[in-house]
Amino acid sequence: xxxxxxxxxxxxxxxxxxxxxxxxxxxxxxxxxxxxxxxxxxxxxxxxxxxxxxxxxxxxxxxxxxxxxxxxxxxxxxxxxxxxxxxxxxxxxxxxxxxxxxxxxxxxxxxxxxxxxxxxxxxxxxxxxxxxxxxxxxxxxxxxxxxxxxxxxxxxxxxxxxxxxxxxxxxxxxxxxxxxxxxxxxxxxxxxxxxxxxxxxxxxxxxxxxxxxxxxxxxxxxxxxxxxxxxxxxxxxxxxxxxxxxxxxxxxxxxxxxxxxxxxxxxxxxxxxxxxxxxxxxxxxxxxxxxxxxxxxxxxxxxxxxxxxxxxxxxxxxxxxxxxxxxxxxxxxxxxxxxxxxxxxxxxxxxxxxxxxxxxxxxxxxxxxxxxxxxxxxxxxxxxxxxxxxxxxxx
Numbered sequence: 001x002x003x004x005x006x007x008x009x010x011x012x013x014x015x016x017x018x019x020x021x022x023x024x025x026x027x028x029x030x031x032x033x034x035x036x037x038x039x040x041x042x043x044x045x046x047x048x049x050x051x052x053x054x055x056x057x058x059x060x061x062x063x064x065x066x067x068x069x070x071x072x073x074x075x076x077x078x079x080x081x082x083x084x085x086x087x088x089x090x091x092x093x094x095x096x097x098x099x100x101x102x103x104x105x106x107x108x109x110x111x112x113x114x115x116x117x118x119x120x121x122x123x124x125x126x127x128x129x130x131x132x133x134x135x136x137x138x139x140x141x142x143x144x145x146x147x148x149x150x151x152x153x154x155x156x157x158x159x160x161x162x163x164x165x166x167x168x169x170x171x172x173x174x175x176x177x178x179x180x181x182x183x184x185x186x187x188x189x190x191x192x193x194x195x196x197x198x199x200x201x202x203x204x205x206x207x208x209x210x211x212x213x214x215x216x217x218x219x220x221x222x223x224x225x226x227x228x229x230x231x232x233x234x235x236x237x238x239x240x241x242x243x244x245x246x247x248x249x250x251x252x253x254x255x256x257x258x259x260x261x262x263x264x265x266x267x268x269x270x271x272x273x274x275x276x277x278x279x280x281x282x283x284x285x286x287x288x289x290x291x292x293x294x295x296x297x298x299x300x301x302x303x304x305x306x307x308x309x310x311x312x313x314x315x316x317x318x319x320x321x322x323x324x325x326x327x328x329x330x331x332x333x334x335x336x337x338x339x340x341x342x343x344x345x346x347x348x349x350x351x352x353x354x355x356x357x358x359x360x361x362x363x364x365x366x367x368x369x370x371x372x373x374x375x376x377x378x379x380x381x382x383x384x385x386x387x388x389x390x391x392x393x394x395x
Contacts, residue, residue: 021077021105022187024201024234025328026244026318027389029157029189031143031238032083034099036392039079046385047071051334052370053306056248057380065116069173071382073111077136080104099160107134107167111175121174125268126217130175132168137161141187147315149382150279154192161185163212174217174372180235181212181225181375202233209375217372218265222340225375226254226307234314244318246330258376260303263344265369270352295354299345299364305371310337310378316385328387339378340371 016361048070049057060069082102087095110131113121121128139160161184167178187205194200234248271293316330347354348363371377 021229022185022203022205023232023250023314024189024203024248026201026234026236026246026326027191027193027199028204028234029199030193030199030201031099031146031155031191033391034084035082037079037083038083038390038392039077039081039387041077041079041385041387043075043077043383043385044235045073045379045381047073047379048368050381051310051337051339051378051380053338054298055336055338060117065120068251069114069116071111071113071117071128073175073362074109076108077108079107095142098142098145101140101157103137103139105137105139107136107177108132109177110135112176121199123267123269124218124265126172126265127170128174130168130170130177131172132177134167134177135179136164136166138164151195151375152192153270154190157189157191159187159189163186169214169216169277170216171238176216176221176373179212179221179374180216182210184208192212197238199236199238200233201236203230205230205232215260219260220369220372220376221263222258222371222375223261224259226256228252228254236318242320244320246314246316246318246328246378248314248316249311251309251311256305257304257307258340258371260305260342260371263298263303263369266296266298270354272296281284295347295349295352295361297347297349297354298367299356301349303342303343303344305340305342305376306339308338308371308376308378310382311335324391325385325388328385328389330385331382332385333382334378334380337378337380342369342371343367344369361381 049059054057059065059067060071078101083099085099090096111129113128118128139159139161143160144156146153146155146363163183165179167176169176170179170182181363183206185205187203189201192200192209207228207230209227211224212222215221215223230250230252232248232250234246236244236246238244272295312332312334314330314332316328318326318328320326345368346365346367347356347359348365349360350359351358
């Protein structure tokens with residue numbers, strides 16, 4: 001077996017949670033009246049294509065899964081925002097005239113895959129369906145002072161978010177609603193309004209990710225996710241007191257590589273017959289008859305991808321009802337990106353256990369694996385978003 005054995009297994013869960021959480025909407029960073037706000041957002045995507053390490057759009061599973069298969073992913077965000085001033089009558093001069101913001105964000109999700117994706121996962125002793133509560137995000141910050149220059153006025157917003165990895169997580173699942181690593185996210189945001197008609201909301205955020213306490217899907221979730229840099233902007237035009245049209249762009253990319261230290265993905269039913277090698281692991285047909293059956297095992301080690309990136313264009317509209325409720329709908333289309341892929345050598349043996357001591361001389365093969373879930377997989381399919389904002393105490 002002289003040629004490379006290519007394991008074309010490229011599956012994922014939903015879009016990156018943090019990218020959805022912090023994508024701005026109409027006047028997202030404007031200085032809002034003091035009070036409490038409830039915000040709920042529903043995101044849906046049917047994912048049938050992803051980005052490979054060279055940025056190409058590829059079908060799920062490459063040629064190991066027939067065309068037309070997909071993963072359905074729904075993400076529900078529930079957010080509570082408080083705006084006020086703890087320091088208004090205190091001696092803290094810097095904060096006394098700058099309102100503060102506190103936000104709690106909870107997530108929940110449901111994800112499922114079509115038949116061939118499920119079957120391929122079962123070949124590796126893994127599962128695909130997942131639902132439950134996700135991680136919790138806690139945000140605190142303060143507004144900058146408002147400024148006015150003729151028809152232009154604006155303000156800044158400076159926040160820090162901590163993601164607590166408390167969501168549902170299964171080590172054998174391709175699709176998880178939670179992660180197993182902490183994130184700390186400082187964010188600088190800005191709002192501008194021109195002539196009372198045109199507004200711009202933009203943000204830059206750096207997401208520092210800790211090492212993961214657990215990995216999933218045979219170690220294809222990173223054991224040390226790379227930190228991520230986000231740049232996002234949203235433009236809105238006000239047609240009337242109630243209707244707004246909006247368009248935006250977002251870009252995020254990892255700073256460095258995702259690290260994979262616990263790769264254990266392997267076929268569950270061993271020894272492997274030649275048909276499994278041909279159909280599931282994409283071994284060239286000329287090699288399938290060299291052995292009647294054989295065992296496979298990944299070589300332990302530390303593996304890295306080339307990092308990820310994703311650029312998404314959005315368009316939609318918002319309707320404001322009596323200044324106390326906002327309904328928004330928009331679509332998002334990925335326009336460029338790069339997913340996580342890395343090469344792992346596999347021992348090839350005639351007996352179990354399969355390791356360096358029992359492998360066939362010169363038979364070791366390389367498998368091209370793809371990282372999965374929110375820190376590694378990049379979807380090339382559009383997603384759709386519905387959002388409702390409600391002001392608890394309207395001024």
